[in-house]
Amino acid sequence: xxxxxxxxxxxxxxxxxRRGQKLFAQxxxxxxxxxxxxxxxxxxxxxxxxxxxxxxxxxxxxxVILGGGDGTISGLVxxxxxxxxxxxxxxxxxxxxxxxxxxxxxxIAGAVRVLADGEPRRIDxxxxxxxxxxxxxxxxxxxxxxxxxxxxxxxxxxxVGYLGWAVLQYFRFHSxxxxxxxxxxxxxxxxxxxxxxxxxxxxxxxxxxxAEVDSGEIVxxxxxxxxxxxxxxxxxxxxxxxxxxxxxxxxxxGKSMRLDTxxxxxxxxxxxxxxxxxxxxxxIAAGVIEVMVPR
Numbered sequence: 001x002x003x004x005x006x007x008x009x010x011x012x013x014x015x016x017x018r019r020g021q022k023l024f025a026q027x028x029x030x031x032x033x034x035x036x037x038x039x040x041x042x043x044x045x046x047x048x049x050x051x052x053x054x055x056x057x058x059x060x061x062x063x064v065i066l067g068g069g070d071g072t073i074s075g076l077v078x079x080x081x082x083x084x085x086x087x088x089x090x091x092x093x094x095x096x097x098x099x100x101x102x103x104x105x106x107x108i109a110g111a112v113r114v115l116a117d118g119e120p121r122r123i124d125x126x127x128x129x130x131x132x133x134x135x136x137x138x139x140x141x142x143x144x145x146x147x148x149x150x151x152x153x154x155x156x157x158x159x160v161g162y163l164g165w166a167v168l169q170y171f172r173f174h175s176x177x178x179x180x181x182x183x184x185x186x187x188x189x190x191x192x193x194x195x196x197x198x199x200x201x202x203x204x205x206x207x208x209x210x211a212e213v214d215s216g217e218i219v220x221x222x223x224x225x226x227x228x229x230x231x232x233x234x235x236x237x238x239x240x241x242x243x244x245x246x247x248x249x250x251x252x253x254g255k256s257m258r259l260d261t262x263x264x265x266x267x268x269x270x271x272x273x274x275x276x277x278x279x280x281x282x283x284i285a286a287g288v289i290e291v292m293v294p295r
Contacts, residue, residue, distance in 0.1 A: 002034075002116055002117075003119060003120065005062055006063050006086065007036050008036055008037055008039075009037070009038045009061050009064070009088070009115075010038070010040075010061040011028075011031055011040040011041065011064075012041050012049065012052050012056060012064070012065070012066055013040070013041070013042050013043065014067060014069070014092070015043055016043075016044060016045075016046050023067075023090075024067070026108050027067060027090055028040050031065070031112055031115070033112075034112070034116055036062075036063075039059070039061070041056070046072075049072065049075065049076060054079065057085065060085075062085065063085065063087075063088050063115065063292070064087060065087075065088035065090060066087065066088070066089060067089075067090035069092060069093020069094055069096065069271075069272065070095060070097050070135055070271035071093070072092075073134045073135075073271065074132075074134045074271035074273070075273065077125060077132055077133070077134050078132045081125070081289060086290045087289055087290065087292070088115045088291070088292045089104060089292075090111050090112070094204070094272075095201075095202075095272070097135045097136060098134045098135040098199065099111070100199075100201040100204065101198075101199030101200055101201045101213055102213060102293050104293065114294055118293050119292070121290065121292075122287045123287070124215065124287060125285045125288050125289060126196065126197070126198035126218055126282065126283070127282065127285050128196070128268060128270060128275070128276045128280050128281075129276065129280050131270065132288075133270045133271055135197070135198055136195055136196065136202045136208070136211075136271060137196040137197075137268050137276070137282070138193065138195050138268065138269050139178070139193070139196075139268050139269075140173070140191065140192055140193035140223075143266075143267040143268060143269035173192075175190055176191060176262060176263065176266060177189065178191045178222050178259070178260075178261055179259065179260040180257055180258070180259060181258055187252070189222050189224060189250060190224060190226050191223060192223050192224070192227070192231040193223040193234075194223075195219075195221045196220050196259070196282045197219045197221065198213060198218060199212065205235065205239050207221075207235070207245070208221045214287070215284075216286045217253045218253065218254065219251055220252045220253070220259065221249055221250070222249065222250050223248055223249055224248045230248040233247070233248065234247075234249065255284050255286075256283045257282050258280075259282055260279035261279075264278055264279060265278060266278045268280065
């Protein structure tokens, strides 16, 4: 049964996301069966996404459906904060970590069924300084991959291609020092990766236990160094849900944390897009949006 608050919707699909162009027509077919009208837009130029969402919001829909990867969702979610609108998600990216954190189906038909039969859930967003994001920011090899991975590789080969590129970047990567807090009480940790998470999934794998989309806290998890093999072991153990995934990690949680690195100025990828550099303050924005999830 459709939620009584939803009488109209707008759908904006990033047609440059890995599967965006291929699946836009399919998405239109499925949303055409929804019991409310959907104003659908495929956006070929990512620089036009924000303007397209703003135009859609001006018509005051009850539901805004965003189709794309984690970077698309994070880049546009700021526009929904403070609006009386529910977010719907079509997972069209490579990892779809935000959708996984919400428990959404990863196929188009299943995701659209949630729009028809699901319910709104109020969730938190992460923040890096003043920038909202949906799921996970990261320091270490993830930004290095995000800055350098060819778009065509992600689009054609998906997670397999992304993993192959990650292996190449692994041999060019070095550990660093993470500083959590300020002054004499600051924690200093030699690290090979840092995840600043509002949800448990990163790179499509559940790696940050304790991070939830409605906990009211941000979780900063460091994979301790100095050896790069610790990162390989952590990812492999997390993928197979082995107890060894806890062996080289340390976590901090709270509503706000100051983060810096040595060397300073390290890039931070926010849901796959490099958008900040240390030092930064990581916050939680508790309960600032609603999103459709399975009942």
